[in-house]
Amino acid sequence: MSCRDAMASRGKIAVLLINAGSMLKLRTAEEEKRSCEISQLRQAVLQNNDRLLDEMLCQEIYKKVINCRGGWGIAGTPLHAAVSKGHLSCLQVLLAHGAIIDCVDVKAQTPLFAAVRGKYLDCVLTLLKAGANPNGSSSNNCSPVLTAAREGDAEILKQLLKHGAEVNSRAKVLLWTSSARVSSGPLYLAAVYGHMECFKLLLLYGADPDYNCTDAKLLSSDKQPKTVLEMCLRHGCGVEYIQLLIDFGANVYLPTLIIEKSTKQNEAVELLLRERGNPKALTSQCRLAVRRHLRKINKINCIDQLEMPTSLINFLQHKAAPVTVL
Incomplete structure (x- = not known):
């Protein structure tokens, strides 16, 4: 390559870099405002300030970003932030304002997953009652x-x-x-x-x-x-x-492990x-047969609703029979 060609090539690269830099600045300027609004929502959640959060979400600028993930280093949405800290009141406010219940963070974890991981039972119940998928995200x-x-x-x-x-x-x-x-x-x-x-x-x-x-x-x-x-x-x-x-x-x-010394x-x-x-007792085999059938028809959770004596329901649920005191 001649010296003139090299100079021309460097000139083109410089122009491309300048243009890319300008576009980056434009994108950053557009996103900065939104990032600031997300951050303010997140701060209200982390401070467990449900009243402030409610007031903010009554404004369109904040409502627009209710389901957005945070900026750099922030993996999830305000809903993820609420459940990760066990802030039930903020969770309820977010749901009332239309937060997507099964939104995912960068790891494809739903808010329910975060609530389970944090062992926040009240948040788990609230999410399940609101219709959260109990299996989480299929992408996680x-x-x-x-x-x-x-x-x-x-x-x-x-x-x-x-x-x-x-x-x-x-x-x-x-x-x-x-x-x-x-x-x-x-x-x-x-x-x-x-x-x-x-x-x-x-x-x-x-x-x-x-x-x-x-x-x-x-x-x-x-x-x-x-x-x-x-x-x-x-x-x-x-x-x-x-x-x-x-x-x-x-x-x-x-x-086969039992044959190993x-x-x-x-x-x-x-x-x-x-x-x-x-061989198993006939009663045990009958219990297994009934439970297998109920599992097959997806009714294993409904044993206590069967029209049969309580003693039989307890038997199907492997509950010990009550001791009768004479």
Whole structure:
């Protein structure tokens, strides 16, 4: 390239940079005002000043940005900010002024997901009653149910399940191995983190006791997928977890771990062997059959509404019979 061509090329580059700089300044000027308004809304939320927030949202300039994410370093909307701090009154104001309930932040997390993660039950209930999707966003790798099961928050988990959350929830992004993909559902998480109440709650609401997964394609991708029962044995979960899985119909013939000499779960293994050698009682088999049918027709949450004696309803819900004092 000649010296003259090089000079011409540099001149063109300089012009392009000047034009780009001018456009950047124009965009920044246009966005700066909006960013300031979003920031002011966010500050009112973070200060839990619901009265000021209400006054601001009565003005069109603030109403326009109610569903906007913040500026640099701000991942979510004012609604995300409210639930992340547990500011219920601000959450209610935002919803009353038309905030989108299932808006997502930069990680595709909905406000409900943030409320579950923060363990703010009142915010969770408010969002669910207002129509929030109990499964969160399909674009996010995790889900509210998975988070609640891992954190051991039984009351929040119960509310999610009562409002129709998927009990066999799966991580959206597949993990490295097929066995990890299959065994990473909420039932598995509740067990390995030692959250017995959540574990039983998931089973009561119809969690699959074998794989905690209903994705046939995912299950078929591994020649020997690991069951929840086997993973509980591997992780040293207490015998009460094994007993619950058996009671809720887990296939006791699937695990192969019990033949390994290295296992230290002697009591759990003995329980499993006894179960293999003795058929289930007819009453237990009837309970499993009824519960499977209710789960199939998506009515597992309606057991307490069945027209039958309370004692039978309690039996279907695995509740102990009351002790009669003579």
